[in-house]
Amino acid sequence: MAQQARAAQTRQQIVLGAAKLFSRVGYERARLNDIVGETGLTRGAIYFHFQSKDALAKIIVDEFQATSIEAVAAIAATDACGMCQIAMLNREMGRLLGADPVVRAGIRLTVELNSGEAPIPVYLAWIEALKYLVSLGIEQGDVRPGLTPHDAAVFITEAFVGAQILSHAVSGLDDLPERIDRLTGFLLNGLMPDDRLAAHPEIAKARLATAQDARTAAPARRQ
Amino acid sequence: MAQQARAAQTRQQIVLGAAKLFSRVGYERARLNDIVGETGLTRGAIYFHFQSKDALAKIIVDEFQATSIEAVAAIAATDACGMCQIAMLNREMGRLLGADPVVRAGIRLTVELNSGEAPIPVYLAWIEALKYLVSLGIEQGDVRPGLTPHDAAVFITEAFVGAQILSHAVSGLDDLPERIDRLTGFLLNGLMPDDRLAAHPEIAKARLATAQDARTAAPARRQ
Numbered sequence: 297m298a299q300q301a302r303a304a305q306t307r308q309q310i311v312l313g314a315a316k317l318f319s320r321v322g323y324e325r326a327r328l329n330d331i332v333g334e335t336g337l338t339r340g341a342i343y344f345h346f347q348s349k350d351a352l353a354k355i356i357v358d359e360f361q362a363t364s365i366e367a368v369a370a371i372a373a374t375d376a377c378g379m380c381q382i383a384m385l386n387r388e389m390g391r392l393l394g395a396d397p398v399v400r401a402g403i404r405l406t407v408e409l410n411s412g413e414a415p416i417p418v419y420l421a422w423i424e425a426l427k428y429l430v431s432l433g434i435e436q437g438d439v440r441p442g443l444t445p446h447d448a449a450v451f452i453t454e455a456f457v458g459a460q461i462l463s464h465a466v467s468g469l470d471d472l473p474e475r476i477d478r479l480t481g482f483l484l485n486g487l488m489p490d491d492r493l494a495a496h497p498e499i500a501k502a503r504l505a506t507a508q509d510a511r512t513a514a515p516a517r518r519q
Numbered sequence: 520m521a522q523q524a525r526a527a528q529t530r531q532q533i534v535l536g537a538a539k540l541f542s543r544v545g546y547e548r549a550r551l552n553d554i555v556g557e558t559g560l561t562r563g564a565i566y567f568h569f570q571s572k573d574a575l576a577k578i579i580v581d582e583f584q585a586t587s588i589e590a591v592a593a594i595a596a597t598d599a600c601g602m603c604q605i606a607m608l609n610r611e612m613g614r615l616l617g618a619d620p621v622v623r624a625g626i627r628l629t630v631e632l633n634s635g636e637a638p639i640p641v642y643l644a645w646i647e648a649l650k651y652l653v654s655l656g657i658e659q660g661d662v663r664p665g666l667t668p669h670d671a672a673v674f675i676t677e678a679f680v681g682a683q684i685l686s687h688a689v690s691g692l693d694d695l696p697e698r699i700d701r702l703t704g705f706l707l708n709g710l711m712p713d714d715r716l717a718a719h720p721e722i723a724k725a726r727l728a729t730a731q732d733a734r735t736a737a738p739a740r741r742q
Contacts, residue, residue: 322631324547408545410688419685440708451705454698455674458681462642465633475677482674485663486709 307345310335314352315401323408353405360402361418368425378432380502383480390476423449438492455479530568533558537575538624546631576628583625584641591648601655603725606703613699646672661715678702
């Protein structure tokens with residue numbers, strides 16, 4: 297049992313070291329030797345757990361996707377209004393990008409490893425989650441007439457990815473929180489009729505809430 | 520003279536071949552041998568013109584930036600309203616990404632080659648151009664109160680970059696035109712008060728215009 301726990305810990309140490317390297321230099325430039333340096337383990341220990349750089353990258357992408365799905369579920373559990381949940385999701389993904397090297401590497405690897413001919417599973421999952429939240433917003437009377445959940449969901453995903461890529465490229469993600477808050481403001485302007493936005497004070501709070509805040513202090517559900 | 524013209528032609532042939540390869544596989548995976556294959560020239564001919572892969576990448580980024588600046592200038596020359604010019608610029612950059620391998624490689628290389636600690640010149644140029652157009656929109660009464668030209672310009676750039684990255688990753692840019700038209704629709708919703716957008720029929724035309732169309736049939740300037 298103790299040995300199993302140690303193995304799991306080593307495995308996670310490798311994933312974390314690899315994630316730090318992938319997020320810094322990307323898939324192509326990451327060398328197994330540098331992962332060795334990053335983790336402080338031996339080459340042998342790494343090969344014992346992972347057959348290749350590619351296998352490591354796939355694990356990181358899977359963990360990133362699992363973390364994203366957990367974030368969506370935690371925010372859904374708050375029962376906040378649809379537009380509130382979109383604001384919280386932006387904020388939470390931004391927080392995770394800052395705090396979790398696996399998320400940071402995952403978002404980079406998903407794009408770098410895609411062949412250009414297939415949808416990216418994690419983005420499909422985001423788009424599905426966002427479609428649901430926009431539909432909820434439509435039911436709640438908070439979405440401009442004429443917008444479809446699909447179009448809105450794709451646009452939100454694009455804007456988030458662009459903010460993250462430019463933040464990474466120009467500031468190593470330091471300026472991501474301000475980019476995300478600005479983006480949420482523009483998204484809500486673009487999605488909501490002016491009068492609904494003004495009549496909706498909990499949205500301002502949702503923009504500043506992470507999933508953790510959300511669990512303890514969920515914005516009131518609209519009637 | 521004939522020799523100079525031939526040299527210039529060879530040089531451009533190399534730049535084009537390298538751009539096709541860079542846009543397909545990115546900077547790290549591009550090998551000089553593959554550029555040789557792409558251009559049909561010899562290794563020696565390529566080295567005669569360019570000392571390294573890095574030198575080639577820099578030329579492509581510079582040409583991409585020059586093409587972007589020309590597009591901004593061509594659209595400015597139409598004297599269309601600020602919001603119209605933003606719609607035209609999105610459309611034109613989308614057209615160039617589809618039509619010009621140097622633009623396609625340039626937009627990928629600018630992000631890939633940036634160290635994470637400095638602004639990217641071509642994005643600074645886009646942001647300056649967009650700030651000017653948003654200011655023009657403010658003067659023309661077409662922008663929601665409370666939005667600053669800087670914030671709007673950064674957001675437009677992020678949304679464009681995200682649409683392009685996801686289009687590249689999932690469809691090899693095939694779906695870029697529809698992504699850009701959707702994005703322009705959301706941007707205009709987000710930037711313009713509802714009544715101005717409705718009262719502004721030439722914007723719908725501008726969304727569908729390229730710089731070339733624009734030169735021959737500029738939307739009427741608002742009084």
